[in-house]
Amino acid sequence: MKIGIIGIGFVGAPLAKHLVAAGHQVKVTNTRPPEELARMAQALGAAPATLQEVGQGVDVLVSSLNFNVLAALPQDLQDLFRSLPADVIVADTGNYIPFRDGRIEALEQGQVEGLWVAEQLGRPVTKFLNNLLAETIATGGTPPGTPGRLALALAGDDQRAKQVLTTLSNDxxxxxxxxxxxxxSWRQQPGTPAYCTELTAPELVKALALANPDVMAQERERVFTEIFRLPEVERTHKAIVAIERSVLQNAQQHQSGR
Ligand SMILES: NC(=O)c1ccc[n+]([C@@H]2O[C@H](COP(=O)([O-])OP(=O)(O)OC[C@H]3O[C@@H](n4cnc5c(N)ncnc54)[C@H](OP(=O)(O)O)[C@@H]3O)[C@@H](O)[C@H]2O)c1
Structure with a gap:
């Protein structure tokens, strides 16, 4: 498959690397000068692309940007999404992290993040990879059928997009x-039991069902406070997953206490 990725940070980079390893043709872009982007792309086995090029001739375009970029979408990104053919699947990995992205009023008022992203980009998106930590994406994958294989959540209105992204997830x-x-897709946002809790597919189905919009923002803030309260040397991937899992545990306790 031909895949474009906008943003090769913590999420976009391992995604590109794994897709290349699975045999896909991947082109990537970011804001760096051409020589630096070329070096970064080469390290991933991908082709460097300008923003004008990254969406050309692709089956799937992944947006892996922080929400502060989406909130004030630069003109070149607006042009890219407006000119993208309708049959290109757009996948979005993003999450609203207020201390990083700044306050986004619509999201504070409860708009579903995925719907807000679709509005910003001016076209439908499918949520992909947003409920896995970057480290999980980089090192947590296993071949199909492996016992305990981790799962990710796909949310969107286009069944074909979800089928294609299921294949890529597997890959x-x-x-x-x-x-x-x-x-x-609010059920897989930060502060929900499905968010970055490293679950198998049957566990993830249950976690999605346990999501509670009334406590989501509060749980998101509690989790970030707990993570950043840890001294940096103790802020390991394992420790972060354990803190994220406290959201799941709280939801399970709430359910059993009903
Ligand atoms: N980190 C995680 O564990 C994780 C897990 C799941 C989902 N997410 C979500 O996924 C999204 C990306 O996260 P991340 O951690 O990968 O962020 P990141 O490391 O900060 O990477 C962001 C990428 O976006 C690029 N970028 C910024 N402005 C751009 C523009 N105008 N045009 C093109 N590229 C641009 C950056 O390029 P430059 O380097 O050139 O600035 C960088 O490659 C966020 O919404 C995040 O919440 C993160």
Whole structure:
């Protein structure tokens, strides 16, 4: 498959690497000068592309940008998304992290992040990879059928997009769970039991069902506070997953206490 990736940071880079290893043709872009982008792309086995080129001739375009970029979408990104053919699948890995992205009023008022992204980009998106930590994406994948294989949640309104992204998920080492429509994608946002808790597909289905919009923002803030309260040397991947899992545990306790 031909895949473009906008943003090769913590998420976009391992994604590109795994897709290349699986035999896909991948081109990547970011904001760096051409020589630096070329070096970064080469390290991933991908081709460097300008923003004008990254969406040309691709089957899938992945947006792996922080929400502060989406909130004030630069003109070149607006042009890219407006001129993208309708049949190109757009996948979005993003999450709203207020201390990083700044306050985004619509999201503070409860708009579903996936719907907000679709509005910013001016076209439908499918949520992909947003409920896995970057380290999980980089090192947590396993071949299909491996016992305990981790799963990611896909949410969107386009069944073909979800089928294609299920294939790509498999190729990079993860089962995919259909988490419903884009409007349902709040169930995999930060502060929910499905967010970065490293679950198998059956566990993820249950976690998605346990999501509670009333406590989501509060849980997101609690988790970030706990993570950043840890001294840096103790802020390991394992420790972060354990803190994220406290959201799942709280939801399970809440359910059993009902
Ligand atoms: N980190 C995680 O564990 C994780 C897990 C799941 C989902 N996510 C979500 O995925 C998204 C990306 O996260 P990340 O951690 O990969 O972020 P990151 O490391 O900060 O990477 C962001 C990427 O976006 C690029 N970028 C910024 N502005 C751009 C523009 N105008 N045009 C093209 N490229 C641009 C950056 O390029 P430059 O380097 O050139 O600035 C960089 O490659 C976020 O919304 C995040 O919340 C993160």
């Amino acid at each position: 990079i080492g993860f089962d995919a769970v259909d988490a419903g429509s884009l409007a349902d």
